[in-house]
Amino acid sequence: MLELSAQKAKVVILMAEDCPVSLSQSVELNALENEFADRIDFNYLFPISADYEAVTAFMDRAGLHGTWSIEGAFERAKELKATTMPEALLFSRSGQLTYQGRIDNSFSKIGQRNRGERIRDLQLAMQRTLDDPGTFLLRTQAVGCLLPLQKIEESNK
16 A cells, blocks of 8 residues: 655656656656655656666666655556556645646657647646645546556456
8 A cells, every 4th residue: 555644745656767758757757856855755666667777777867866666566556547657646645646647748649749838737736736735636648658458457367
């Protein structure tokens, strides 16, 4: 079960060290860590990785400082009904899910960047969660590498 701090909100972000969208989105995640780390815990799950060295290298290259996990990450992703890497799940201080989806609108699909106005979905959700901890749930469609359907089906057996 996901442990939540009673003092801080928490964001859980599914990542894959070999997914180009995960690396690209690390720039925005780094900015969010700098803006919110004093009020929100950042937790990165690597649900399809088994290589600690590769994840450590990814976190260093990306400049991300939150905690990260491989152990049990796939099971947590499944429990959270997350399907994409990167995908963000934001929880209020009380443990209420307030946002699930993309980090921003940089990509309309894998390999295709949006050229229009940038929308920082996760940043907006974080600010709203901190400003108004009431019950609300926002969802957007995450764009990135999908969790392998075969692995999800195997874990359901």
